[in-house]
Amino acid sequence: MKNNNNGTVIDVREPFELTFGKFEDAINIPMGEIPGSLIRLEKLPRPLIFICASGNRSGQVVQYLQGIGWTDVHNGGGWKMFKARKAA
Template sequence: MGLLDLLFGNKTKKIQDFTSRDAVILDVRSKAEYNSGAIPGSKHIPLQQVASKISEIKKWNKPVITCCASGMRSGSAAAILKSNGIEAMNGGGWQSLYQKL
């Protein structure tokens, strides 16, 4: 385990754990950003709508990996989901997350 893993946790291992449990990839970018390229099979809910869609997201009954362009919005989305009792993690930027999947 490297120093960065100690400080920040091993995101790749956590992503593998979530995907092994059939996690949903939730892209929280704008519609235009999402339409310009996204992870195949991902769900799209812009960050501004995540809080109002909590009941819908809970019905998925699966862990959620959030992503966006850089990781800032997905971090906010993951925090919103966690505060509402949904198992979630910030997957960061969608392109780097796609490479880890």
């Protein structure tokens, strides 16, 4: 996954979780920091694609952002699914 004109990938896992593997070029903003990072997020190329370990936290972030009126935000799933697809 890359950040480019097709959007921005944001990994909402905690920094220690990145030792298990990272998405190439993803920006790490832990889920708990999302509300305080809205100005930063507004400046990023859309769509915003949120990822985490399993897709649960990224889904919660997308629901939160949609709840405050944001559009073009998506749940990209999780690292576990990505690793499973890559291994297949």
